[in-house]
Amino acid sequence: MHGIHHEFTxxxxxxxxxxxxxxxxxxxxxxxxxxxxxxxxxxKGKRRLDFxxxxxxxxxxxxxxxxxxxxxxxxxxxxxxxxxxxxxxxVPGQVFHNAVAASLFLTGLYDYALKLVLLNSDxxxxxxxxxxxxxxxxxxxxxYFYKYHSRGFYxxxxxxxxxxxxxxxxxAPKDRRANLLPLAGHEYTHHVQKKLGLVSYEGNEGMGAFxxxxxxxxxxxxxxxxxxxxxxxxxxxxVVKESTYNLSRAYNWLCQAxxxxxxxxxxLTDELPGRRTEYHAFGDSFFYLxxxxxxxxxxxxxxxxxxxxDQG
Numbered sequence: 001m002h003g004i005h006h007e008f009t010x011x012x013x014x015x016x017x018x019x020x021x022x023x024x025x026x027x028x029x030x031x032x033x034x035x036x037x038x039x040x041x042x043x044k045g046k047r048r049l050d051f052x053x054x055x056x057x058x059x060x061x062x063x064x065x066x067x068x069x070x071x072x073x074x075x076x077x078x079x080x081x082x083x084x085x086x087x088x089x090x091v092p093g094q095v096f097h098n099a100v101a102a103s104l105f106l107t108g109l110y111d112y113a114l115k116l117v118l119l120n121s122d123x124x125x126x127x128x129x130x131x132x133x134x135x136x137x138x139x140x141x142x143x144y145f146y147k148y149h150s151r152g153f154y155x156x157x158x159x160x161x162x163x164x165x166x167x168x169x170x171x172a173p174k175d176r177r178a179n180l181l182p183l184a185g186h187e188y189t190h191h192v193q194k195k196l197g198l199v200s201y202e203g204n205e206g207m208g209a210f211x212x213x214x215x216x217x218x219x220x221x222x223x224x225x226x227x228x229x230x231x232x233x234x235x236x237x238x239v240v241k242e243s244t245y246n247l248s249r250a251y252n253w254l255c256q257a258x259x260x261x262x263x264x265x266x267x268l269t270d271e272l273p274g275r276r277t278e279y280h281a282f283g284d285s286f287f288y289l290x291x292x293x294x295x296x297x298x299x300x301x302x303x304x305x306x307x308x309x310d311q312g
Contacts, residue, residue: 008302010279011204013213013286023254025289030247030266037244040237049234051176061085063177064170067185067222074221075192076300077307083191084169085184163190165199178234181226186219196306201279210302213283216243217291217299243284244268250285253278 016022043049055063064085072078162171170187172180193211201208219239226235248268255262290298 008207008210009205010202010207010209010282013209014282017250017254017282017286018257020258022289023251023258023260025292026247026251026254026285027263027266029285029288029292030244030251033240033244033247034266034268036236037240040233040240043233044237049178049237050232051178051234051237052232054174054176055180057087060087060172060180063181064184064188067181068188070222070225071185071188071192071218074218074296074299075189075303077192077196077303080192080195081168083163083188084167086169086171087174088171163187163194165190165194168194178226178232179238182219182222182235182239185222186215189215189218192303196303198306208277208279209283209286211283212277212279213285213287214299214302216246216280216284217287217296220288221296221299242280243288246281246284247288249278249281253281 017026040049065082068080068082072080163169164171168191170184170191172184172187175183190211193214198207198211200206201211216239220243223235223239227233245268248266252262252267254260255267287298
């Protein structure tokens with residue numbers, strides 16, 4: 001990315017949402033998505049949605065190549081080096097890594113405390129030499145825990161699907177293909193963003209809303225593309241569900257900002273499960289409204305502007 005694109009910062013995208021025109025557009029869009037989600041939820045409850053099988057690791061890698069190819073065309077980018085793609089087994093994997101870290105740390109701590117009580121050291125050097133192994137075990141356990149949880153201290157992954165910009169890895173749980181492929185495209189979009197230099201996420205001058213909004217837009221395109229390709233609406237389920245909650249969250253905020261009373265039929269009280277942020281809600285709303293006005297080509301336009309040379 002060349003320079004800082006102030007028009008895409010969180011501050012500017014929030015400003016771009018705050019108007020009566022955007023509120024009316026959001027009401028129409030949200031009414032449409034709630035109706036669509038209710039229908040898909042009904043079909044899901046009646047087992048009329050076929051989400052497909054869970055691809056094996058080799059098959060997933062092959063399918064991911066198809067996802068990448070479609071996303072690159074849709075966004076108008078080329079020459080993006082492919083990220084690594086992995087399945088992770090969320091529960092056993094977490095238990096294993098946390099158990100290793102905890103065992104190292106607690107074993108070192110226990111032996112350290114035991115020697116502290118039992119040993120009558122005649123010198124500091126002698127005492128430290130006896131405790132060196134324990135201190136190293138505690139430090140290794142702490143480092144291992146922090147390194148594995150590279151985004152901070154948490155006992156579960158930050159989301160079911162994640163992209164690690166540091167290691168350039170798309171991680172996904174083993175999921176059925178109708179859920180897996182569009183969401184893998186969402187995470188691949190974050191990889192493209194990283195390659196184009198988008199690294200600042202939070203705060204007024206960050207670009208979290210832009211990054212999530214365009215990634216959800218790509219995910220929505222993939223969902224519709226696969227649904228049409230296979231004649232299967234199951235591909236739409238996840239993105240419609242997510243957008244319904246995102247739009248409702250942004251709608252409630254916008255009504256408050258404009259001093260309007262939200263319509264009860266559009267103000268969902270439940271929260272979407274998972275670690276979704278305001279960047280997902282505001283970004284999805286902003287770009288979905290923009291897409292409805294200007295067409296899907298808006299995403300390629302956005303990314304073209306990121307790679308264009310600075311003027312002046």
